[in-house]
Amino acid sequence: MEALKLNRFDRIAPFYDKIAGLVFGNSLIKAQECNLETITGYSNVLVLGGGTGKWLTKLLKLNSSCTVWYVEASKEMIGQAKKNLDFTDRIIFIHGTHENMPQQKFDVVITHFFVDMFTEPELESITQQIHNHLKSGGSWVVADFVNNKYWHGVLLKLMYLFFNWVGALDLKVLPNWDRIIQSEYFERTRLSSFYKGFVNTVTYIRS
Numbered sequence: 567m568e569a570l571k572l573n574r575f576d577r578i579a580p581f582y583d584k585i586a587g588l589v590f591g592n593s594l595i596k597a598q599e600c601n602l603e604t605i606t607g608y609s610n611v612l613v614l615g616g617g618t619g620k621w622l623t624k625l626l627k628l629n630s631s632c633t634v635w636y637v638e639a640s641k642e643m644i645g646q647a648k649k650n651l652d653f654t655d656r657i658i659f660i661h662g663t664h665e666n667m668p669q670q671k672f673d674v675v676i677t678h679f680f681v682d683m684f685t686e687p688e689l690e691s692i693t694q695q696i697h698n699h700l701k702s703g704g705s706w707v708v709a710d711f712v713n714n715k716y717w718h719g720v721l722l723k724l725m726y727l728f729f730n731w732v733g734a735l736d737l738k739v740l741p742n743w744d745r746i747i748q749s750e751y752f753e754r755t756r757l758s759s760f761y762k763g764f765v766n767t768v769t770y771i772r773s
């Protein structure tokens with residue numbers, strides 16, 4: 567793994583939730599908590615890029631028997647998540663990237679505001695890797711931005727400028743994640759929209 571891919575969100579980790587709240591109010595946490603109630607007991611759940619993890623409390627409270635593997639590239643974000651979450655005996659923290667997914671099959675994969683960090687070819691490869699790490703019939707819950715209206719494009723441009731400026735990302739354009747995920751052996755089952763349609767939470771089922 568390239569060291570450069572790690573810890574790029576460290577600088578903004580302490581302020582991340584505050585900035586998100588200032589810009590989006592409670593829309594992002596609503597999108598993150600959406601569909602977690604569909605995760606059944608004893609599920610093995612893989613979270614990629616979970617950030618400060620506040621949203622995970624809902625899942626761990628609703629579901630007393632699931633286990634979570636939390637793969638996160640930022641050491642500081644993992645530190646924040648450990649502070650925010652009480653149920654650390656049911657979470658296995660892994661400081662790494664999607665290239666460090668544990669070698670096992672999961673019931674559920676969760677990515678919130680994760681697929682927006684990759685180019686389309688990168689995301690095609692990640693989708694294939696997630697497919698390989700999910701059991702047949704398993705689900706992938708995605709919450710992320712979409713670009714369906716003029717003002718979505720304007721806000722996205724500003725957000726990418728910000729993340730480029732703080733050194734967290736190099737990408738400048740949102741990939742068409744829904745098209746890529748659906749073309750790689752996943753079927754869309756549930757879709758909810760937030761922040762006037764700028765954020766979608768979608769559950770995909772692996773075929």
Ligand SMILES: C[S@@+](CC[C@H](N)C(=O)[O-])C[C@H]1O[C@@H](n2cnc3c(N)ncnc32)[C@H](O)[C@@H]1O
Pocket residue numbers: 571573574575598614615616617618619637638639640643662663664665677678679680683
């Ligand atoms: C935009 S933030 C979203 C955080 C959180 N999921 C949320 O919804 O608030 C992206 C997170 O993914 C992490 N990250 C970036 N690249 C990653 C990778 N390749 N694998 C795992 N985590 C990654 C970053 O450190 C950061 O915490």
